[in-house]
Amino acid sequence: MISYYLSLSNVSSLVTLVIRRDMGIIVPSSMNKALSHSSSRSMVTEEMQALELNATWQLVLHPSSKSGVGCKWVYIVKVGPDGFMDRLKVHLVAQGFTHMYGEDYFETFSPIAKITSFRFFSVLVVQFSWPLYWLDVKNAFLYRDLQEEAYME
Structure with a gap:
C-alpha cells in the first residue's frame, strides 16, 4: 500500500490539498458548508460541548x-x-x-515536543522492539487560567 512509502506529513500543504482532493476528501471552506453535512454538524456540536465542559469561557458583555x-x-x-x-x-x-x-497579554506558553525527543523515542522503540500505537487526543486543554482579561467576539 502506498501509505507505507508516502506520508502526507512530509509533503507541502498545497500538494497535500491536491492529494486529499484526489482522494475525495473535501474540507469545508465555511461554516455554512460545514453545517450542510450532518457529520460536520456533529463535529461542531462536539467541539462546542468540549469547550463548555472545560469551562473555556463565560458569556459576558464586552467592555x-x-x-x-x-x-x-x-x-x-x-x-x-x-x-x-x-x-x-x-x-x-x-x-x-x-x-x-x-x-493585551504579557506571556505566552505553548508546550510542544521537540523533534529530537521524538527521534530518541523512536530509536528506543526500535531498539527494544516495543509495540507502537497510534493515538489521537480529541480535546486537549492546558489547565491554566489566564492572568489577563481576554474577550472573544
Whole structure:
C-alpha cells in the first residue's frame, strides 16, 4: 500500500490539498458548508460541548475599553496510518494575532515536543522492539487560567 512509502506529513500543504482532493476528501471552506453535512454538524456540536465542559469561557458583555479577539472555525482532515481519511476535526480558534504583546497579554506558553525527543523515542522503540500505537487526543486543554482579561467576539 502506498501509505507505507508516502506520508502526507512530509509533503507541502498545497500538494497535500491536491492529494486529499484526489482522494475525495473535501474540507469545508465555511461554516455554512460545514453545517450542510450532518457529520460536520456533529463535529461542531462536539467541539462546542468540549469547550463548555472545560469551562473555556463565560458569556459576558464586552467592555468598550477592551479590544476583542475575533474567532474562526478551522476544519482539519485527520488521515489515518493507511493514508485515508480517519475523521474530520473542527476547532474554534481565537485570532490572537490582533492582540499586542505588553498591552493585551504579557506571556505566552505553548508546550510542544521537540523533534529530537521524538527521534530518541523512536530509536528506543526500535531498539527494544516495543509495540507502537497510534493515538489521537480529541480535546486537549492546558489547565491554566489566564492572568489577563481576554474577550472573544
